[in-house]
Amino acid sequence: MNRHVLILNRWTNSFAEYHRYLDHTTDRIAYLTTPAGRAPLDAEQAEEIRVLPDLSDTDAVLAETAELIDRYGPFTHVLALSEFDLEPAGEIRRRFSVPGRGPGEVAAVRDKVVMKGLVAAAGLRVPAFRETPAASLVREFADDHGYPFVLKPRAGADSQGVHVVRSAGELDALLTTADLADAQCEEYVDGVLYQIDGVVRGGRLLTSRAWRCGGSCLDFATGTAFSSVANDDPVFEARVTAFAERVCAALDLTDDVFHLEVFRTPSADGEDGLVFLEIGARAGGGQVRFVWEEVYGVDLVAASARVQLGEDPAVAPMDLAGPVAGYLMMPEPPVRPAVVDAVTSLVGTVPALYAETLPPPGTVLSGNGGAVHTAGTFRFRARSSAQVDEAIRRTLDAYRLDWHPLDERQPVGAGARGVPEVSDDLG
Numbered sequence: 001m002n003r004h005v006l007i008l009n010r011w012t013n014s015f016a017e018y019h020r021y022l023d024h025t026t027d028r029i030a031y032l033t034t035p036a037g038r039a040p041l042d043a044e045q046a047e048e049i050r051v052l053p054d055l056s057d058t059d060a061v062l063a064e065t066a067e068l069i070d071r072y073g074p075f076t077h078v079l080a081l082s083e084f085d086l087e088p089a090g091e092i093r094r095r096f097s098v099p100g101r102g103p104g105e106v107a108a109v110r111d112k113v114v115m116k117g118l119v120a121a122a123g124l125r126v127p128a129f130r131e132t133p134a135a136s137l138v139r140e141f142a143d144d145h146g147y148p149f150v151l152k153p154r155a156g157a158d159s160q161g162v163h164v165v166r167s168a169g170e171l172d173a174l175l176t177t178a179d180l181a182d183a184q185c186e187e188y189v190d191g192v193l194y195q196i197d198g199v200v201r202g203g204r205l206l207t208s209r210a211w212r213c214g215g216s217c218l219d220f221a222t223g224t225a226f227s228s229v230a231n232d233d234p235v236f237e238a239r240v241t242a243f244a245e246r247v248c249a250a251l252d253l254t255d256d257v258f259h260l261e262v263f264r265t266p267s268a269d270g271e272d273g274l275v276f277l278e279i280g281a282r283a284g285g286g287q288v289r290f291v292w293e294e295v296y297g298v299d300l301v302a303a304s305a306r307v308q309l310g311e312d313p314a315v316a317p318m319d320l321a322g323p324v325a326g327y328l329m330m331p332e333p334p335v336r337p338a339v340v341d342a343v344t345s346l347v348g349t350v351p352a353l354y355a356e357t358l359p360p361p362g363t364v365l366s367g368n369g370g371a372v373h374t375a376g377t378f379r380f381r382a383r384s385s386a387q388v389d390e391a392i393r394r395t396l397d398a399y400r401l402d403w404h405p406l407d408e409r410q411p412v413g414a415g416a417r418g419v420p421e422v423s424d425d426l427g
Helices: 058-072 083-096 103-110 112-121 135-145 168-175 217-221 234-250 288-296 300-308 385-398
Strands: 004-009 028-033 048-051 077-080 129-131 149-153 163-165 183-187 192-201 204-214 226-230 256-265 273-280 324-329 338-343 353-357 377-382 401-405
Touching: 004 058, 004 083, 028 058, 048 058, 058 083, 077 083, 077 300, 083 103, 103 112, 112 129, 112 183, 112 234, 112 273, 129 135, 135 149, 135 168, 135 183, 163 168, 192 234, 192 288, 192 300, 204 234, 226 385, 234 256, 234 273, 256 300, 288 300, 288 324, 288 353, 288 377, 324 385, 377 385
Parallel strands: 004 028, 004 077, 028 048
Antiparallel strands: 129 183, 149 163, 149 183, 192 204, 192 256, 204 226, 226 324, 256 273, 324 377, 338 401, 353 377
16 A cells, blocks of 8 residues: 655755655655645655645644545554644544554653653663752752753754753843743763764664864854864764664664764773763754765765665665764854855865855855854864864854854954854864
């Protein structure tokens, strides 16, 4: 029996070209998408494409799905590859009896309180945490665990709404404006952040790789450069891979692409430890998908779709002796909106730098671009992580962005205001 697939899509780029890896001639495929997400979809091959103003409007999504079912029959699969569409996809499965991850299973990979509870129950270390939907509960957490601590949404992403609270004065100021309805507090973990990306099929880890981060996603969101370098230490890779497998088992991630974040922390006995931070049941953001495909030959978006539809993706175990990839993302200028006047190309001048994406002159950087619209991204390939580290340092030294505030005409060159604050702390 051919599949009848409903896809929820909010992507506006090549990630939304589902016709590249799903056969629309053997399967019937319908779409719910946003106005901006409509352009990449192949209307000629689709059963139907329906455009909604907001895919987060669950009632509207359910109503459109019901109409599609009335017209074309029940769906066998619901596919949602963006983290922001997991909840409405879960509600569709529950309401219309479609197999797959329902609301309860979605909570395990979206709700950070549920997530950490399940991982802790599996015997893995997690930060101290609690749900804090009221100011009094936030203050209790601060009294119990001290400063600094982290206040963030239970189901957030891209570091939106995340605050590191470092003092009672900061907490008092934050509580005057913070929306705590969906809030949770967690212990601040002092360690090196690692990200682990992988593909799981039938409960078996097909491939994965750990990446050491320079900075954090929150640092990037607040104006610091972010870097990530593939790990090439086989002893540590074996440890972190085993950790990732236990996390996937705890959260019942059996047919998924995942993006896991952990801290590597020192301990008194000299043996560093691993602390779970969070996980996404989707391909990593930033430049993760690009370097995986360009350096390692794995299309994580295609793999995510295929494993969720019950197919075996064409991925091989990671070769740790092969090339080491890395990337660097430059944040937007400190004054926003800002207009780009010029930015220096570095391809051909920095060894190991094989690709870059730079904002052309005239681009307006508004501060709302996240990891997509940045002041420049750079991708690296070398024989070792040390060589990638050195290439990132050289890129940071050579990078120059000239810009001016949107309401001014005078360009701002490299210097105090010309280059966003960067960090060469690569761990």
